[in-house]
Amino acid sequence: xxxxxxxxxxxxxxxxxxxxxxxxxxxxxxxxxxxxxxxxxxxxxxxxxxxxxxxxxxxxxxxxxxxxxxxxxxxxxxxxxxxxxxxxxxxxxxxxxxxxxxxxxxxxxxxxxxxxxxxxxxxxxxxxxxxxxxxxxxxxxxxxxxxxxxxxxxxxxxxxxxxxxxxxxxxxxxxxxxxxxxxxx
Amino acid sequence: xxxxxxxxxxxxxxxxxxxxxxxxxxxxxxxxxxxxxxxxxxxxxxxxxxxxxxxxxxxxxxxxxxxxxxxxxxxxxxxxxxxxxxxxxxxxxxxxxxxxxxxxxxxxxxxxxxxxxxxxxxxxxxxxxxxxxxxxxxxxxxxxxxxxxxxxxxxxxxxxxxxxxxxxxxxxxxxxxxxxxxxxxxxxxxxxxxxxxxxxxxxxxxxxxxxxxxxxxxxxxxxxxxxxxx
Numbered sequence: 001x002x003x004x005x006x007x008x009x010x011x012x013x014x015x016x017x018x019x020x021x022x023x024x025x026x027x028x029x030x031x032x033x034x035x036x037x038x039x040x041x042x043x044x045x046x047x048x049x050x051x052x053x054x055x056x057x058x059x060x061x062x063x064x065x066x067x068x069x070x071x072x073x074x075x076x077x078x079x080x081x082x083x084x085x086x087x088x089x090x091x092x093x094x095x096x097x098x099x100x101x102x103x104x105x106x107x108x109x110x111x112x113x114x115x116x117x118x119x120x121x122x123x124x125x126x127x128x129x130x131x132x133x134x135x136x137x138x139x140x141x142x143x144x145x146x147x148x149x150x151x152x153x154x155x156x157x158x159x160x161x162x163x164x165x166x167x168x169x170x171x172x173x174x175x176x177x178x179x180x181x182x183x184x185x
Numbered sequence: 186x187x188x189x190x191x192x193x194x195x196x197x198x199x200x201x202x203x204x205x206x207x208x209x210x211x212x213x214x215x216x217x218x219x220x221x222x223x224x225x226x227x228x229x230x231x232x233x234x235x236x237x238x239x240x241x242x243x244x245x246x247x248x249x250x251x252x253x254x255x256x257x258x259x260x261x262x263x264x265x266x267x268x269x270x271x272x273x274x275x276x277x278x279x280x281x282x283x284x285x286x287x288x289x290x291x292x293x294x295x296x297x298x299x300x301x302x303x304x305x306x307x308x309x310x311x312x313x314x315x316x317x318x319x320x321x322x323x324x325x326x327x328x329x330x331x332x333x334x335x336x337x338x339x340x341x342x343x344x345x346x347x348x349x350x351x352x353x354x355x356x357x358x359x360x361x362x363x364x365x366x367x368x369x370x371x372x373x374x375x376x377x378x379x380x381x382x383x384x385x386x387x388x389x390x391x392x393x394x395x396x397x398x399x400x401x402x403x404x405x406x407x408x409x410x411x412x413x414x415x
Contacts, residue, residue, distance in 0.1 A: 059236040147310050149319040157316035162188065165376055170196040173188035 202354030286346030371398035
């Protein structure tokens with residue numbers, strides 16, 4: 001593990017903070033798991049104890065109820081003590097470390113979204129294509145012939161009869177036929 | 186009848202049907218406005234970058250969005266009630282026809298002056314003449330004089346049917362043991378098609394109604410011919 005010997009240059013602090021972060025992450029994971037195990041001794045379900053305040057990543061709550069990292073290591077406690085003093089004394093990396101202690105995700109990270117939609121869309125198109133194949137097969141091999149009234153000649157005769165009958169003369173069908181010139185308008 | 190790919194109502198052949206068409210336009214426009222507003226609000230709420238989205242209490246907006254829908258509903262209800270009472274007006278018909286529904290055909294009785302009655306069966310697809318419409322033509326049509334108020338008494342002999350001709354703005358359920366009255370005036374001559382509108386068995390889709398509105402002289406000729414044939 002890393003030690004705090006010698007001068008505290010920036011890279012050492014970054015390494016320290018990252019290792020602290022990962023250490024804390026796994027420690028909190030383990031501690032939450034132990035809570036879960038204590039609550040449900042025999043099931044593998046991921047259960048949250050809702051009677052205590054929980055941490056949440058939400059756009060509309062900038063300050064969650066509890067900080068993300070609950071159990072601080074000694075270096076983190078020292079950083080917290082330093083935070084109680086003047087904030088102009090803090091370096092940029094220390095400020096970032098303090099932010100990451102209290103928050104899991106930043107606003108930019110919360111808003112970024114994922115690329116899952118491409119997978120979903122691709123799956124939808126695959127199933128639509130498959131359905132199209134089924135429908136085509138059904139049309140060719142299962143359905144019989146259409147009635148003779150749908151042939152071109154029959155449809156033409158029916159259309160002529162509709163024009164002669166003045167079907168929908170106000171806004172619809174016969175309105176669009178020019179009776180003097182005997183053609184569509 | 187409807188032309189291919191027609192989505193809206195058929196053109197009216199009856200004054201009340203015209204009123205219904207205008208009312209439908211009015212109500213649909215209101216519906217379109219409300220739907221557009223709601224769709225806009227949804228997209229605005231989903232795509233906003235603001236984070237404080239949860240207002241918990243506000244009296245003014247609550248008042249607005251209670252009063253405004255009430256006003257809109259009144260604007261829809263007033264024309265609707267007007268047409269409803271218009272349909273029920275006394276109209277002093279010149280002619281009374283009885284339309285009796287059977288499984289699976291209609292029979293019409295003109296009993297004002299003589300006893301004229303006939304059945305109206307659908308023309309099967311294989312017997313159609315060139316130019317006739319599939320599933321809509323019948324062997325005998327109900328002929329009425331145009332521009333005369335006509336009263337139709339609708340009933341059924343066996344099961345529920347419904348006598349419907351959209352162009353004339355008529356849809357009346359045929360209930361066995363009950364006489365339902367519908368009235369219409371055919372404003373223009375022509376042939377108006379309709380179909381049975383209450384599920385009545387295997388051939389429910391195959392018992393159409395055809396009303397032919399002709400000038401009075403033609404109607405008199407037709408009824409004399411039918412009486413001779415009967």
